[in-house]
Amino acid sequence: MLAIAWLLVSVPAQALETDQFYAWGKPIEDSSDLLNAWVRLTVQAALDSKAAAGPMECEQATRQVKKNLQEFIYQPIEMWVISTSLVDRVPKGREEDRHYRKNYLLSSTVALDFARWLQPSPTLQVNGIRIGSDKLAHFFSEGLYYYKKWEKNRDKLDPDELQAELLEYGVIFERWFQGTLVTGVLSIADLEANYQGFFFYYRLCHGDEPLLYQHEGRWHISDAFDIRDYVSPEWDESWNPNIYSGMRWNGIRKIMQTYCPMLHSPWVEQQRAHYREIDTRTPIEIQVEKMVAEGKLADPQDFDITTICAEMQHGDAP
Amino acid sequence: MNRHSLIFCVFTFVCLLLSGGPLPADDNTPSPEPDQAALAREKALQQVQDELQDVERRWYGLTRLRVGYPQKFSAGFGAIFVELPSDTDCSTGCSLRGWHFEVEPGLYGVQGSVGWGKLTGQTGGTKRLMHTVYLGWAVRGVVLRTYGDYRITPIASTLAGVEGSFTIVRINFSAGLLRALSSDGADDWVVTAGIGFGF
Numbered sequence: 001m002l003a004i005a006w007l008l009v010s011v012p013a014q015a016l017e018t019d020q021f022y023a024w025g026k027p028i029e030d031s032s033d034l035l036n037a038w039v040r041l042t043v044q045a046a047l048d049s050k051a052a053a054g055p056m057e058c059e060q061a062t063r064q065v066k067k068n069l070q071e072f073i074y075q076p077i078e079m080w081v082i083s084t085s086l087v088d089r090v091p092k093g094r095e096e097d098r099h100y101r102k103n104y105l106l107s108s109t110v111a112l113d114f115a116r117w118l119q120p121s122p123t124l125q126v127n128g129i130r131i132g133s134d135k136l137a138h139f140f141s142e143g144l145y146y147y148k149k150w151e152k153n154r155d156k157l158d159p160d161e162l163q164a165e166l167l168e169y170g171v172i173f174e175r176w177f178q179g180t181l182v183t184g185v186l187s188i189a190d191l192e193a194n195y196q197g198f199f200f201y202y203r204l205c206h207g208d209e210p211l212l213y214q215h216e217g218r219w220h221i222s223d224a225f226d227i228r229d230y231v232s233p234e235w236d237e238s239w240n241p242n243i244y245s246g247m248r249w250n251g252i253r254k255i256m257q258t259y260c261p262m263l264h265s266p267w268v269e270q271q272r273a274h275y276r277e278i279d280t281r282t283p284i285e286i287q288v289e290k291m292v293a294e295g296k297l298a299d300p301q302d303f304d305i306t307t308i309c310a311e312m313q314h315g316d317a318p
Numbered sequence: 319m320n321r322h323s324l325i326f327c328v329f330t331f332v333c334l335l336l337s338g339g340p341l342p343a344d345d346n347t348p349s350p351e352p353d354q355a356a357l358a359r360e361k362a363l364q365q366v367q368d369e370l371q372d373v374e375r376r377w378y379g380l381t382r383l384r385v386g387y388p389q390k391f392s393a394g395f396g397a398i399f400v401e402l403p404s405d406t407d408c409s410t411g412c413s414l415r416g417w418h419f420e421v422e423p424g425l426y427g428v429q430g431s432v433g434w435g436k437l438t439g440q441t442g443g444t445k446r447l448m449h450t451v452y453l454g455w456a457v458r459g460v461v462l463r464t465y466g467d468y469r470i471t472p473i474a475s476t477l478a479g480v481e482g483s484f485t486i487v488r489i490n491f492s493a494g495l496l497r498a499l500s501s502d503g504a505d506d507w508v509v510t511a512g513i514g515f516g517f
Contacts, residue, residue, distance in 0.1 A: 033362035041366055073453050074413060074438040083412040085405050086365055094409040094443055117487045118452060119411055119440065223359075 016078075016121045017183055018132025019104040020238035021259045021305070022090065023123035025267045029088035030125045031081075035136070035227045038080060042068045043221040047212075052219065058205035058212055061219040065204065065212075070144050075137035082122060082133060089122040089133065097122075106183070108251035115183035115248075127228040128274060131235040135193040139230065142173065142190075143197015150198065167287040170194050171297070184248030188300055189240045191284045196230040233275035234282055241304040243297060253308060260309035374404040379447040380420060382490055386512020388464060392424025394516065398435065398448070408448070411440045418456065426466040431481060433458030437517055451517040454485040460494055462510070476500055477508055485517045 046052065046068040047061060056064075069076065081087050091100040097119075101107065104120050121134035146166050153162055170191045204212045211222050234240045244252050262268050291297040301307060382394035398418035406412050415436040422429040437454025441447055462477045479496030491513055498506035 033358050034366060036359065037363040037366040040363065041370060076413070079411065079413045079438065082410055083406045083408060084369065084403075085407065086369060091410075093407075097410045114487075 016118050016132075016134045016137070017104075017106050017115060017185055017187075018121040018123065018134050018237060019100075019106075020123050020130045020132065020236050021256065022100060022104050023130055024238065024259065024262055024271075025265065026090045028090055028123065028125040028130070030127065031087045031089075032126050032226070032228050034086050035077075035081075035126065036225060038077065039069075039225060039227065040221055040223065042076065043225075047219045047221065055217065056219070058210065058219070061212055062201065062204050064219075065221075066144055069140045075141050077140055078121065078133045078137040081124065081136065082119075087124055089124045091122055103255070105252050105255050106185075106248075108255050109248075115185070126231045129231050129233055129236055130238070130271075131193075131231060132189075132237065135189065135231075135235045138190050138193035139197035139200065141197070142170070142194035143199075143201055145173075146170065146194060146198035147201035150202070163283060164287070166198065167191070167195070167283060170284075171287070171291065184245035186243040186297075187237060188242065188284065188288055189235050189237045191288075192232065192234040192240065192282060195282075195284055196232075200225075200230060232282070233279045234284070236275070238305065239272070239275050239279075241300045243300050244303055249303070252303075256305055256308050257312055259305060260312055263305060263309050369403050369405045372404050373401050375399065375401055377446070378408065378414060378441065379444075380418060380517050381447070381449065382420065382422065382514055382516035384422070384424075384490065384492065384512040384514030384516075386492065386514070387510055388508065389422070389424030389427045389429065389462075389512075392422045392427075392429070392512075394420045394422035394429075396420030396431075398437070408439075408441045409443065409445070411438065411452075413438045414448070420458070427462050427464035429460055429462045431458035431460045433481075435483070435517070437485065439517070448517065450488060451485045451490075452487060454483075454517050456483045456517070457481075458483065460496060460510075462496055479508075479510075481510065483517065488515050490514045490516050 043065050046064045046066075049064065051067075052061060052064040081089065091097045100120060100122070101116075106113070106115055106120065109116060121132040121137075123130050123132055125131075146169070149166060149169055150162060153165065157165060171186075173194075174186055174190055200211075204210060209222070209224060211225050212219050213222055214220070288297060288300065292299045377397045377399050380394070380396045380398055382392075384392050384394065386392065396419045398414055398416050400414045400416035402412070402414070408414075413436070415434075417432070417434055419432045420430070422431070433456050435454060435456030435458075437448065437451050437456075439448045439451035439454065442449060458481045460477075460479055460481045462479075464475050464477070476499045477496035478499055479494055481492055481494030483490060483492040485491075492511065494510040496508045496510055498508070
């Protein structure tokens, strides 16, 4: 029973890890329109189901939508992304997947490493931004948890307090159940995706133009939904560095260093210039900086590829 | 058309052009350049819709190695029958749900089961064998025939009941409640349990 309990707690909703460095320089077709289409069709299928037939408020419709977007551990969108031929990704197919597993950031560990028992997520492209498919799972799964927390506390806390609470909740979740405890990886990019997922669920029924609207007694999703509105360079783990546990870092560092020669390649420089241009300072970044200053989190910049490569160049690497 | 009219027409045309105003031909005809973004959106919607609607029936092989009571060591083989979009490739991962059966011979008994389950796993290069199950659960109707000289209960040799099975990161946990179909009067309810790999 203890074993079951441990596995249930520690195999988190999204313990799947990803590696955007591996996809550097490899062409990937943009999947924004395909993802938008999948979301619209999946949400509409939920709204057209028998369970959603009677008259209902928008919040009730949201609960129907949730049934098709969120499941226990493996999220429908990620399972679709990794099993369809439509979405371009790296790796794609069994042979590429095998190579990826042997070479991705977490591959340099012992065979019994728990994190490696789960398949790593591939990289896809949305609006010119490279993201792991796990981010989409975070978006729809943890975004809903955030939304529920917001629903529960919206009358008790002012907006700033609520935002701080949501962010802290995300860090705790990522730190204990979804990241550090299980895989030794705390992904700030995951937190960004979670937070944007909250806005998606919020916008279903709230805001100037809610995504859900009623027509002839049935609920519909507006075609205004666009995943591009939510995805930012902060979702790319090669741009927004993770925080690694000491044990995990040794292996990660070794593999990350192999990407240093590519850091100044035209492809990577162009990508990073584009990211710099469109990147904004997010509430998650502010929260992380605050926690770093308070000594509650390690500084993610210590794990950034530019830091690692500079150290390597100066001979600081162990 | 006289010369003055011609000059006036050319002047009007140039003025409209410079002011960004519509050319006369634009008044009633649609833009010759379709909205590429809208076309791409529609194409993607159609592609995904076609994919999700084009479903086919498939089966995938299931296996389980288990240590448990009362079979002690057992190896199960079976199949799950599912409906999936025909484009779905399970070699690197997919989610399935459907009816399945399993036959599981063991050291001290053989078990047959039929049930409904849901799993996320991958076939790798095997195409049809779901050899890695990351997460799954199933409820099964079970018939167990014991044999050998395993001298603890059940005394009865044929039992039937229900089993619940749960797999997480390849590790399978199972528990069941079975009742003897033929009993010599002893306690005819048996609780089964096991741990292993597979589904």
